[in-house]
Amino acid sequence: TDTPVTILGLGLMGQALAGAFLKAGHPVTVWNRTASKADRLVAEGAQPAPTVGDALKAGALTIVCLTDYQAVHDVLDTGVNLDGTTLVNLTSGDSAQARDTARWAWQRGARYLDGAIMAIPSAIGTAEAVILHSGPKPDFDAHAATLGALGTVTYLGEDPGLASLYDVAGLTMMWSVLNAWLQGTALLRAAGIDAATFAPFAAQIATGVAGWLPGYAEQIDNGSFPAEVSALETDVRAMKHMVQENETAGINAELPKLIKAMADRAIAAGHGKEQYPVLIEEFTKP
Ligand code: NDP
8 A cells, every 4th residue: 555656637537546546545646637636636645746747757657547548648648758657548448549559658668558447436446346457467467456446456468458348348238238228118118107117127137138148158159059048030029029019109119120130130141040149140240
């Protein structure tokens, strides 16, 4: 807890990160373009740095959390000395940006880890906050204990793009589940049933489906999709009802139609007698 930590970027997330390090007892140096955003943290014991260069000099570990990678370059590609510093960039972006920024930092003598925060600011500092990291393992190991003040810290591998890749895969899950829930909610609301009535039922389904994932993943990894539970052609008959019911209700049917269209294509490709995860072939096409 005596390892100094520097935070560049004090937006909603950066302030939460700095707060969690302070709470864990670390000496914390902060810098933000709009200096006034440091006021509350300074009152809590953080050290304000007048310039990015001063902030970097305060210690060996610097956490970067800005709007996007352009902002990261605006702040760090300014001739400041990065030699010997470890940058942990928790700014959201895609994997190519992460790899480019890693190369850029390495060329300037910095150590670089890229990360992704899968949590909201209020969860930072609790186990609920999952924070993904990727990049050179020794650099992660050197700071894992310190980074642990932020939440559940996970290391994914040497490729600095991995954290962003997992982040996007996770967001795909999150939005898909939410969209499915909203679709079901809209359908029931059209019949006068409120969202709160459907929510517990929807949660039960989501939990049930989550339980299928390990077995289905095994089918995908083995490239073999025996219909142990249900054949795709059986599923598609239910999808027809799903599309019809949504259309009859006069609500948006884009999502039900997309679900059915992908299954139809898999059946046309000869997969009707196989199990649902065979659709991975449809998802793998450009
Ligand atoms: P905010 O909009 O609250 O803060 C943005 C920060 O970036 C501010 O410190 C801002 O400085 C700074 N900034 C933007 N552009 C520049 C620039 N050109 N030069 C210098 N500083 C710049 O965003 P958040 O804190 O919410 O998000 C930060 C990152 O964390 C994002 O990548 C976001 O995707 C990620 N994240 C956020 C989550 C959330 O729930 N908030 C959840 C998971 C990830 P200034 O104050 O001067 O404007």
